[in-house]
Amino acid sequence: MPHSVQELLARRVPGYSLEQPFYTDQSIFELDLENIHYKEWLFAIPACEIAKAGDYVIYEVGAYSVVIVRGNDQVVRAFHNSCRHRGSVLCKTKKGRNPRLVCPYHQWTYDLDGKLLWARDMGPDFDNSKFGLSPVHCRVIHGLVYICLAENAPDIEPFAKAAERYLAPHDLENSKVAFESTIIEKANWKLVWENNRECYHCGGNHPSLCRTFPEDARAIGSTSDGVVASVLDDHVARCEAVGAPSAYQMADSGEWRLVRVPLLGEAESYTLDTKAAVSLPNSNIPFKNAGSLLKFHYPSTWNHFLSDHALVFRVTPISPMETEVVTKWLVHKDAVEGRDYDLKRLTEVWLATNAEDKEVVENNQRGIATPAYKVGPYSEIHEAGVAQFGNWYAKTLLDRLTQTRLIAAE
Structure with missing residues (x-):
């Protein structure tokens, strides 16, 4: 690698994709593990x-x-x-x-x-x-x-306090794993995250998901200018009126975010017919079309908590160009397959979405690995979330590398 990681980070252009070594280089992958995954x-x-x-x-x-x-x-x-x-x-x-x-x-x-x-x-x-x-x-x-995994763990209390409040309507302790999926995406873990943080690609790649999930970044609060759609404001007010915390909240560091967003129209869940997938819900929200509580916490998880069930995702780096993505569908512990839910109906939308994401992310990795790759600009309208992830990653890695260098110099 002709330049140090610090040099690459220093010349990074906000609002653009990262340079090739961040997605392909073994030494940077090891720095990611040591300074992010082993510390957060x-x-x-x-x-x-x-x-x-x-x-x-x-x-x-x-x-x-x-x-x-x-x-x-x-x-x-x-x-x-x-x-x-x-x-x-x-x-x-x-x-x-x-x-x-x-x-x-x-x-x-x-x-x-x-x-x-x-x-x-x-x-x-x-x-x-x-x-x-x-x-x-x-x-x-x-x-x-x-x-x-760190000897001295960072303070998790601000996140824990916020997450406990937003998750209160969802009875996760009294849930069970109805289904689990594990896939290996042949791509760098950061590309997996970048793909997750935008829906610019959804219309052309996720026909099943787009029946219920809004493509408009303003409808989920993921904008560069802070302007959101009125449908999001209305949904937040409706949910908070029944005691379900919903307003957009992000950590000052950008490491985590919580927001309860509406699904399209009167959609109730991530199903092909847009209706609830589970008749015995694991939340106490009094209406079915409560949308989805979106939660992410870098570098390992994004989640969807609906009125009837929940989806938890875990992202684990394997190599510079391999990432494990585990998805688990959580339903009420007393829900019975065949009576309270149909497993195919519960899982088919996100099984398809995961497979589609795997393909687009692997295509992205292959293109980045070619000598012709150059950094490209993010859409200010649709990809503010990708830019936000890139800013968090670059700052976190640079801060940790600087801290390590200062300690070594003492």
């Missing part, structure tokens, strides 16, 4: 996925493997998936349920709160209390589990 709070799973004591899920991020487990005290905790004896992986399967966490190598046995319970033949002076599992910062925010 990451959405991991919905807490309802580990509903009972001993339920666990493994989340892998770059070089890290994290086990997220519900304890006998019902507290959700996270630990590095590595035995404190000689480092073996503790949990080999992606998810499961165990009354204890037992290392498969030498059977060191840990309680669900991470304490070492048993280690065979370690001598009379061995102190179990010194060899508990290494904890990972973990926070459950209204049924959504976030982790942070």
